[in-house]
Amino acid sequence: MAANNYYDPADLRKFGNITEWSEELGAKFFDYYGKVFEEGALTAREKSLIALAVAHTEQCPYCIDAYTKDGLQRGVTKQEMMEAIHVGAAIKSGATLVHGVMMMNKVNKLDG
Amino acid sequence: MSKLKTQSLHKRHSELAESNRQLEILSNGIFQDGELPTFAKKIKESDQFPLRPKKLEILQINLGYMCNQVCEHCHVDAGPDRKEIMTRETMKQCLEVIQNTGAHTLDLTGGAPEMNPDFRWFVDEASKAGIKDFIVRSNLTILRANKKYYDLPQFFKEHNVHVVSSMPHWTRGKTDKQRGDGVFDKSIKALQELNAIGYGMPNSDLRLDLVYNPSGAFLPGDQASMEKDFKKALLEDFDIRFHNLFAITNLPIARFLDYLIASENYEDYMYQLVDAYNPAAVQNVMCTNTISISWDGWLYDCDFNQMLGLKVASKIKHIKDYNEEILNDRNIIISQHCYGCTAGAGSSCQGAVTN
Numbered sequence: 001m002a003a004n005n006y007y008d009p010a011d012l013r014k015f016g017n018i019t020e021w022s023e024e025l026g027a028k029f030f031d032y033y034g035k036v037f038e039e040g041a042l043t044a045r046e047k048s049l050i051a052l053a054v055a056h057t058e059q060c061p062y063c064i065d066a067y068t069k070d071g072l073q074r075g076v077t078k079q080e081m082m083e084a085i086h087v088g089a090a091i092k093s094g095a096t097l098v099h100g101v102m103m104m105n106k107v108n109k110l111d112g
Numbered sequence: 113m114s115k116l117k118t119q120s121l122h123k124r125h126s127e128l129a130e131s132n133r134q135l136e137i138l139s140n141g142i143f144q145d146g147e148l149p150t151f152a153k154k155i156k157e158s159d160q161f162p163l164r165p166k167k168l169e170i171l172q173i174n175l176g177y178m179c180n181q182v183c184e185h186c187h188v189d190a191g192p193d194r195k196e197i198m199t200r201e202t203m204k205q206c207l208e209v210i211q212n213t214g215a216h217t218l219d220l221t222g223g224a225p226e227m228n229p230d231f232r233w234f235v236d237e238a239s240k241a242g243i244k245d246f247i248v249r250s251n252l253t254i255l256r257a258n259k260k261y262y263d264l265p266q267f268f269k270e271h272n273v274h275v276v277s278s279m280p281h282w283t284r285g286k287t288d289k290q291r292g293d294g295v296f297d298k299s300i301k302a303l304q305e306l307n308a309i310g311y312g313m314p315n316s317d318l319r320l321d322l323v324y325n326p327s328g329a330f331l332p333g334d335q336a337s338m339e340k341d342f343k344k345a346l347l348e349d350f351d352i353r354f355h356n357l358f359a360i361t362n363l364p365i366a367r368f369l370d371y372l373i374a375s376e377n378y379e380d381y382m383y384q385l386v387d388a389y390n391p392a393a394v395q396n397v398m399c400t401n402t403i404s405i406s407w408d409g410w411l412y413d414c415d416f417n418q419m420l421g422l423k424v425a426s427k428i429k430h431i432k433d434y435n436e437e438i439l440n441d442r443n444i445i446i447s448q449h450c451y452g453c454t455a456g457a458g459s460s461c462q463g464a465v466t467n
Contacts, residue, residue: 013383044337072326073333075341077283 012062045074052081053088118182120191121367128370129189131421137369138448142379148386151450158391163444168436169401170217172415172461173206174198175225175234176407180257183278183291185325185368187419190223197227198407203234205409205431210241214436215403217245219461221415224254226264239271247274249323249461252302253295265306274319275311276358276461277303280327282345290327303352312354320353323463325360329377331384331455332359335464358463361385363416363452385451393458396465399444405431413444415461420449 019026037047048070055063071081121129128134142148155161176197179190198206210218218238225231225248239246248268255264268275279299280290287296303320306312312320322342326332339357346352362368364381372378399413403424409431412418423429426442458465 013387039337044334045341069330072328072330075281075324075333075338077286 007061009061009065012065015062045076048074049076049080049084053084056085057088057092117184117367120177120182120189120193121370122189123191123193126370128366128373131419134365134369135420135422135447137373137378138364142382143448148382151446151448154386154389154451155391155394155446158394160391160394163394163397163399163446165440165442165444166400168213168215168403168440170219170398170403170461171206171210171213171215171405172219172221172402173405174221174407174415174418175223175228175231177223178227179223179251180227180254181224181251181292181295183367184371185290185327185362187363187366187368187416188223189366189419194223196407197223198230198409200230200233202407202409202431203230203237205434206405207234207237207241209431209434210238210243212436213243216243217247218243219247219249219402221249221461224251226250226254226261232267235267235271235273239273245274246272247276249276249278250302251291252277252279252299253291255302255305256298265302265309265311268306269309269311269318272317274321275306276321276323278325279303279322279342280325282342282349286327300350300352303346303354304350307351307353312352314353319355321356321358322354323358323360325362329372329375329381331361331388332459335359335457356463358461359457359459360461360463361452361455361459363449365416365449366419382448382451385455388455389451390454390456390458390466392466393454393456396458396460397450397453398460398462398465399453402461403439411439414453416449416452417445420447422447 016030019030037044037051048067051063052067052071055067068081117124139150143150152161155163174188177188177190177194178192178197179186179188179194180192182191220235222228228234235248255261277299278291280287284296287299288294303312306320309318310316311318324332324338324342332338335357338359342357343354346354364372364378364385369378372381399417402414404412404415404418406412406418410418411424411426411429411431411434412422413424422445424439424442425445426439428435428439453459453465457467
């Protein structure tokens with residue numbers, strides 16, 4: 001093991017190995033994970049775009065790698081991918097800014 | 113993003129123009145040091161080695177490597193600079209075989225098969241054999257490339273030809289990136305013309321199927337979902353209809369191999385193929401029901417082996433000596449490119465091979 005980085009792209013292929021040290025929980029997780037991404041009320045394509053947006057808000061390099069490729073496989077265009085990321089970004093920044101109301105409430109209470 | 117090349121690997125004198133060099137690459141590196149299992153080792157795990165033919169169903173004839181396009185991922189390394197085309201003499205040998213074969217499908221491919229000067233004569237003669245499914249693989253743009261081709265849709269109709277055409281995506285950008293500037297618009301126009309004479313219409317016997325292969329270093333998605341997306345987009349945007357979509361995996365040979373190496377995607381792509389290996393797909397890979405015939409009459413297990421120069425492992429190696437019974441009693445030649453046909457739902461010239 002001579003990795004110079006915390007993140008190694010090759011580790012993504014080893015994701016399944018987490019089951020080795022906790023078989024029951026690992027298996028349940030992957031079973032759940034697989035079910036979540038099946039075609040349902042949402043299409044698998046829509047789910048892939050949601051996953052891509054969340055991958056960015058979570059800033060998970062493995063997930064970005066995986067769901068960019070997944071999107072390409074499903075014929076998702078780069079415009080669609082970028083729009084999905086903007087949705088994630090908008091929610092992220094909105095979530096920051098909406099806390100501004102908390103700040104305003106506090107200022108008004110303390111110094112209003 | 114690399115600029116689309118305008119010449120074949122052969123014309124560019126690339127080392128990858130040599131099939132031996134391609135086979136060397138496919139056998140070295142990650143497969144030589146055991147990081148990934150060879151295809152032979154993999155199919156041995158499920159007791160499917162050696163791979164053997166089943167009943168012959170498809171005769172696939174390559175009428176030549178000449179093409180009006182120079183697509184980025186062409187496994188044939190076809191292009192306007194390729195001069196290898198089938199002569200009428202070889203066609204006559206093929207016709208003899210077509211009249212006596214047990215195969216139910218005749219599949220003409222290239223290059224652009226329509227560019228062979230004897231194409232119409234051959235279709236005319238071959239259609240008389242009354243073969244059940246007569247496929248011509250058309251790149252679509254050839255139908256608009258020159259006035260002399262404008263009446264080909266009608267010619268196809270008269271001979272009840274089943275048209276199978278490439279269409280990498282329903283958007284202009286992704287299609288032109290892979291196949292060249294202007295290809296999308298010409299393809300759309302050709303599809304509309306085929307529709308206008310009945311091809312691809314619901315309940316029409318004039319079959320029009322599209323072939324999708326990914327525009328980059330990734331595998332095709334689920335064929336049924338892709339078909340749904342293609343149908344919706346082409347109908348909404350261009351009022352185009354077609355019957356089925358065949359999702360085909362790019363095999364790591366010729367120009368696609370060149371692209372994988374140049375873009376530093378080769379190893380990752382081979383990992384994707386091996387990770388997606390599906391033993392159930394091995395049962396139905398096309399080399400088990402197809403014979404591929406090259407422009408000069410040599411026989412191969414598939415079109416990919418043809419491009420790699422791997423002639424059938426049989427004493428019958430040429431169309432002039434054709435004997436279906438002897439030919440069917442052979443082992444299929446495999447290498448690491450075969451992983452392309454066994455990934456996921458599997459891949460063949462007829463699309464996925466498992467449900």
